[in-house]
Structures are given as structure tokens and as C-alpha cells.
Amino acid sequence: MKKLFVVIACLAFASPVIAQSIGEKTGLSALVGVAPSTTDFLTQATISDIFGIEAGKLALQRGGDKTKSFAETAVKDHEESSQALKSLMQGGKVRASVPAAIDSARQTILDKLAKLQGAEFDKEYSDAQVSAQGDALSLFERYSKGGDHPDLKLYAVKRLPSLEERVRLAKDLKS
Numbered sequence: 001m002k003k004l005f006v007v008i009a010c011l012a013f014a015s016p017v018i019a020q021s022i023g024e025k026t027g028l029s030a031l032v033g034v035a036p037s038t039t040d041f042l043t044q045a046t047i048s049d050i051f052g053i054e055a056g057k058l059a060l061q062r063g064g065d066k067t068k069s070f071a072e073t074a075v076k077d078h079e080e081s082s083q084a085l086k087s088l089m090q091g092g093k094v095r096a097s098v099p100a101a102i103d104s105a106r107q108t109i110l111d112k113l114a115k116l117q118g119a120e121f122d123k124e125y126s127d128a129q130v131s132a133q134g135d136a137l138s139l140f141e142r143y144s145k146g147g148d149h150p151d152l153k154l155y156a157v158k159r160l161p162s163l164e165e166r167v168r169l170a171k172d173l174k175s
Contacts, residue, residue, distance in 0.1 A: 035146030052078035
């Protein structure tokens with residue numbers, strides 16, 4: 001029984017370290033509330049912005065009025081976020097490379113959305129946005145609290161209010 005307790009205790013204390021070393025992509029870091037590494041934060045924040053802009057452009061073409069209104073805000077916010085991140089990188093405060101395109105999971109969502117119109121589009125878009133905005137909020141909250149790059153932590157803190165608002169608005173799309 002003591003051995004079992006020791007093993008469980010070791011696993012509990014090691015889970016944040018394991019989660020961070022596995023990376024943000026697995027979702028384990030978010031599950032245990034560990035701040036992403038700077039590389040993971042930059043990658044996921046960039047992908048979030050690209051996805052938000054591209055999905056928003058589709059929504060402006062294919063969605064209903066409520067969806068289009070949300071998409072206008074989302075595209076504007078994601079473009080501002082992307083520009084702020086690029087400024088940090090171009091100014092030399094952050095030295096890293098970021099992806100130029102979204103990952104395959106988000107591309108699959110975009111491909112599905114591109115085939116829909118009207119009410120079907122609105123439903124799928126709102127589902128995707130509730131998930132994407134929630135994931136982004138979690139990412140930024142965790143980095144703002146425990147990230148290791150001061151300029152990126154400040155960037156994350158500054159983006160939190162707009163992310164919180166987009167999460168609220170995305171949930172409103174579903175009603």
C-alpha cells in the first residue's frame with residue numbers, strides 16, 4: 001500500500017513537468033493547467049490567429065447576420081493580435097520562428113466550413129468558435145501566469161480581455 005501511495009504521489013508531482021515536456025499540442029498541459037513553453041505558446045497563438053482570420057473570412061461570405069457580426073469582430077481581433085506578435089518578433093524582443101499555416105486539424109475544420117452555407121454553416125462555425133476561443137483563452141491565461149518570456153507574458157495579458165469577450169460572443173452564437 002505504501003508503494004502505491006509513493007507511486008501516485010510521484011506521478012502527481014511529476015505531471016506538470018511531463019505535461020510541459022510533452023507539449024501543448026497534446027492538450028495535457030491545458031488539462032493540468034501548466035503554462036506552455038514559449039515555443040508552444042508562439043506556435044499555438046499564431047495558429048489561433050490564422051485560423052480565426054480564415055474562418056472569419058468564410059463566415060463573412062457564408063454565414064447569417066449574427067455570424068457575420070461575430071466574424072467581423074473576430075477577424076479584427078485576430079489581425080490585431082497577429083500584428084502585435086509580429087511587432088514583438090520584428091523588434092527583436094522575441095526570437096523564434098512561427099508557423100505560416102494552420103495545423104491539419106484546423107484545416108479540416110476550414111475545409112468542412114467551406115462546403116456549408118447558411119444555417120448549417122452558422123451551426124458548425126459557432127461550434128468551432130466556442131472550442132477555438134476557449135482553447136485560446138486557456139492558452140493565453142496559462143502563459144500570462146506562468147510563461148517565461150516577460151514581453152510575451154505582457155502580450156498575453158493584454159489580449160485576455162478581447163479573448164474573454166470572444167468566448168462570450170461565441171457562446172452567444174449558439175443561442
